[in-house]
Amino acid sequence: MKIGLEIHVQLPTRSKMFCSCPTEGNDTPNSRVCPTCLGMPGSKPVLNRKALELGLTLAKMLGCTIPERTWFSRKTYFYPDLCKHFQITQYDTPIGEKGSFKVGDKTIRITRVHLEEDPGKTKRVGDGTALVDYNRSGIPLVEIVTEPDLSSPAEARQFLSELLAAIRNTIDLPEDGDRSVRCDCNISVGKERCEVKNVTGLKNVENCLKYEAVRQLKVLKAGGKVERETRRYDEERKVTLSARKKEFEADYGYIGEPDLGTYRIAEIAASIKVRETPTAMASRIASQYGIGEKAAKQLVSTSVGLAELFEEIAGATDPHTALTWCTGAVSACWKQYDPSMRDGVVGIVREFASGDLTDTECGIRIRALITGQDPGEAAQAAGDLDALVAEAADANPSVLEDYRTNEKAANRIIGAVMKKAGGKYSSAEVVAAVKRCLDSRL
Amino acid sequence: MTSLPDLKAVNDRYRMFVSFTDAEECDGEFVFSAKDNLTTRDFPSTAGSRILEGYRPPFDATPVARMREAGGFLAGKTNMDEFGFGTFSANSAFGIPLNPYDRERSCGGSSGGAACAAAVLEDHVALGVSTGGSIVCPASFCGVYGIAPTYGRVSRYGLIDYANSLDKVGILSAKAGDLAKYLPAISGKDPKDPTSCAQPGEIGTPKKVGSVAVPSEAVQGLSKGVMESFERALESLRSMGIDVETVDMPVLRYAMPAYYVLATSEASTNLARFCGMRYGQQDGDLTLGFDDYFTSFRSKYFGDEAKRRILLGTFTRMVGYADRYYSKALRVRASVISEYKKVYSRFDAVATPTMPFVSPRFDEIAGMSALDVYKADFLTIPPNLTGMPHLSVPCGYSDGMPVGLMLTADHWREDLLLGTALEWEKGFDMRKPEVMA
Numbered sequence: 001m002k003i004g005l006e007i008h009v010q011l012p013t014r015s016k017m018f019c020s021c022p023t024e025g026n027d028t029p030n031s032r033v034c035p036t037c038l039g040m041p042g043s044k045p046v047l048n049r050k051a052l053e054l055g056l057t058l059a060k061m062l063g064c065t066i067p068e069r070t071w072f073s074r075k076t077y078f079y080p081d082l083c084k085h086f087q088i089t090q091y092d093t094p095i096g097e098k099g100s101f102k103v104g105d106k107t108i109r110i111t112r113v114h115l116e117e118d119p120g121k122t123k124r125v126g127d128g129t130a131l132v133d134y135n136r137s138g139i140p141l142v143e144i145v146t147e148p149d150l151s152s153p154a155e156a157r158q159f160l161s162e163l164l165a166a167i168r169n170t171i172d173l174p175e176d177g178d179r180s181v182r183c184d185c186n187i188s189v190g191k192e193r194c195e196v197k198n199v200t201g202l203k204n205v206e207n208c209l210k211y212e213a214v215r216q217l218k219v220l221k222a223g224g225k226v227e228r229e230t231r232r233y234d235e236e237r238k239v240t241l242s243a244r245k246k247e248f249e250a251d252y253g254y255i256g257e258p259d260l261g262t263y264r265i266a267e268i269a270a271s272i273k274v275r276e277t278p279t280a281m282a283s284r285i286a287s288q289y290g291i292g293e294k295a296a297k298q299l300v301s302t303s304v305g306l307a308e309l310f311e312e313i314a315g316a317t318d319p320h321t322a323l324t325w326c327t328g329a330v331s332a333c334w335k336q337y338d339p340s341m342r343d344g345v346v347g348i349v350r351e352f353a354s355g356d357l358t359d360t361e362c363g364i365r366i367r368a369l370i371t372g373q374d375p376g377e378a379a380q381a382a383g384d385l386d387a388l389v390a391e392a393a394d395a396n397p398s399v400l401e402d403y404r405t406n407e408k409a410a411n412r413i414i415g416a417v418m419k420k421a422g423g424k425y426s427s428a429e430v431v432a433a434v435k436r437c438l439d440s441r442l
Numbered sequence: 443m444t445s446l447p448d449l450k451a452v453n454d455r456y457r458m459f460v461s462f463t464d465a466e467e468c469d470g471e472f473v474f475s476a477k478d479n480l481t482t483r484d485f486p487s488t489a490g491s492r493i494l495e496g497y498r499p500p501f502d503a504t505p506v507a508r509m510r511e512a513g514g515f516l517a518g519k520t521n522m523d524e525f526g527f528g529t530f531s532a533n534s535a536f537g538i539p540l541n542p543y544d545r546e547r548s549c550g551g552s553s554g555g556a557a558c559a560a561a562v563l564e565d566h567v568a569l570g571v572s573t574g575g576s577i578v579c580p581a582s583f584c585g586v587y588g589i590a591p592t593y594g595r596v597s598r599y600g601l602i603d604y605a606n607s608l609d610k611v612g613i614l615s616a617k618a619g620d621l622a623k624y625l626p627a628i629s630g631k632d633p634k635d636p637t638s639c640a641q642p643g644e645i646g647t648p649k650k651v652g653s654v655a656v657p658s659e660a661v662q663g664l665s666k667g668v669m670e671s672f673e674r675a676l677e678s679l680r681s682m683g684i685d686v687e688t689v690d691m692p693v694l695r696y697a698m699p700a701y702y703v704l705a706t707s708e709a710s711t712n713l714a715r716f717c718g719m720r721y722g723q724q725d726g727d728l729t730l731g732f733d734d735y736f737t738s739f740r741s742k743y744f745g746d747e748a749k750r751r752i753l754l755g756t757f758t759r760m761v762g763y764a765d766r767y768y769s770k771a772l773r774v775r776a777s778v779i780s781e782y783k784k785v786y787s788r789f790d791a792v793a794t795p796t797m798p799f800v801s802p803r804f805d806e807i808a809g810m811s812a813l814d815v816y817k818a819d820f821l822t823i824p825p826n827l828t829g830m831p832h833l834s835v836p837c838g839y840s841d842g843m844p845v846g847l848m849l850t851a852d853h854w855r856e857d858l859l860l861g862t863a864l865e866w867e868k869g870f871d872m873r874k875p876e877v878m879a
Contacts, residue, residue: 035499039715040499040720041499041715041721042481042501042599042600044635045636046633046634074711078714078733083720085711085714085715086715128731253711254759255707256607258708259606259635259637260636261636261637261640
């Protein structure tokens, strides 16, 4: 099975791609529009430099080759929500080509990365009537096209999820639910492929690919031929439906966009520094600090900020100590953590490492600092929790024996404590306390 | 405030306006008009098309705004071929402007109304637009001065596009001095049109050319009257101390096909937006599905020439044909530019007649095929294809009809054209048309 994706993500700019209308705000239909994003006669596009920079940042993140110069093209098609009846996009000079992105050990090749404008939205209101809202018209999009390197719907979802996390981290894309991503999904089980257009969100991508794979298999098993065509996904019924037969290469009659010039992007790209992706960060931390892939991934997946704090503490103490506290007490109250607390936390762990604080005191001080709780109360609560844990451990002596060979044995104690505490402590706190207790008894 | 002439009476006779003011006084320092494809807040802007009938834009085109800032009073919007598609202004949905020297004849096009207004009205400055010769052709037919600047010299913000890589806003007037005065006023970078931001600086002080080249290819296929006037004009140039030499520019013959491929390719995308949904005519049948609605509406409201150019331009962009037409035309444009640049290493400007014949009568035009009409532009297309500034000055009369001399200079050298026009005007015996209102 071969799957290739064309992924569209809106870029987080304040104004639209070719005019100064805001990208967010008033949701009243057609309230954030101007002559340019309505395509009124005489209007002209002016490129938003921020959109170009964000696109280049992503192209670099994906390891793409970036050309010396780029320009835009007109892609002509006739939908009511495309106000000019051509979309300003990129055809012969995408801002990036030949990149790659890793999912686990597998490398997915990226064919190209290009910029384009989003069309408006058509809303069907029954009785054959449709209304068009152009608020979305002209919002900058980046399109990322993969080679058909994905081999299952689950892998496609995994890829998409990790790619999105990397994009979010790279350009500070706000968490917008997973509906912020739109995909055209190309899939072939046999020789011919079908394209399912405009599928929104990770779950729908996976479900649509699953459905389409089964459909194509059934056609082939019955001795039929899969026809090359464009399909659409019905989210309610979870099926794909034929949208139109593809005239092999749809004829969009591309020509250069003469209203915009050519842009020398090599220089701009060279001046852009790309933030490390979470995946790259995890593997770097694992090898740099010798803490193992799994632990490093756990840090990064909790938060890149936590991984950064880990690096600070590891620098001030040692990787093992840093990992213990970052996955323990710090992680337990991570939601309340603020970067301004960094030096405080590092200082507390340093005191612990130099032997000025006991294990328990260190945990209490960290919790108090991050949650703003009174140290006395925190000590009391921690003492109570530790007492509960000790009690449960005493009551199940066999757990300690099992725990030597299997970490999961701790779950029995964790379960018992959680039940007894009745929601007083977060599961992370309980887990940390139980591990601390068992580790000390080994 | 000075009083305005009776525009209604003048327009009834010459039909140069699509819409005009009903004011009796000029509320400004001078009076100007704008071609109807330049957007204006206070007049409808239709670009000569029924599909935009009644359209009142929410913004002024930059050249219009700059004329107002310079003290101009906008008297009206001038008639034109639909979207600029034509040579005789006969492709307008709103009547045909009539030549001030002979109302049986064309004003030229596509800025025919602008040239007519410049010839007929006293002290009038007309904003025109050229894509393939639409300023100098009507200037020549109506016996006035007209300049199309370098591509990118004047902002196109607010210009209803014909072919964005070729469109230029310029000026027509009965006085060369108006060109020198108002072209700088409308020129300059405009952040709303990125293609205007590449210009190197302001237009230099007008300066007469020292030498001109006459391409041998340009003096073939001219009418006898035009040839005679042109030869006398070259004599006049010599008497002004300008060197005149004949050169060969064989690449010029490829300019016409390249121009029509590029212009129609771009035009077919520009016209894609018009479908009565958002502006202009809105009386389409909304009970139809979108595709049927779209087709029926456009079939009804586009003129024949617009339809022809949409078809041509769509064809030349198609997969499998784009390399043969569109991409090749881009390469031809580059080679025509380098042919001119070679000439500019030895000469200040290129001189040809503006049009191969004087303005034809409407009954003659009716007998011309579309191809005959396209071919009439063979002299004006090369400078337009290259984006180089060019100017038409009245240089003689043949059977009472004006003949134009066209000068083309290198990119950004409007100073040479303006300087030469100012000198020319001193020695040229201009005949005013007999205007009757």
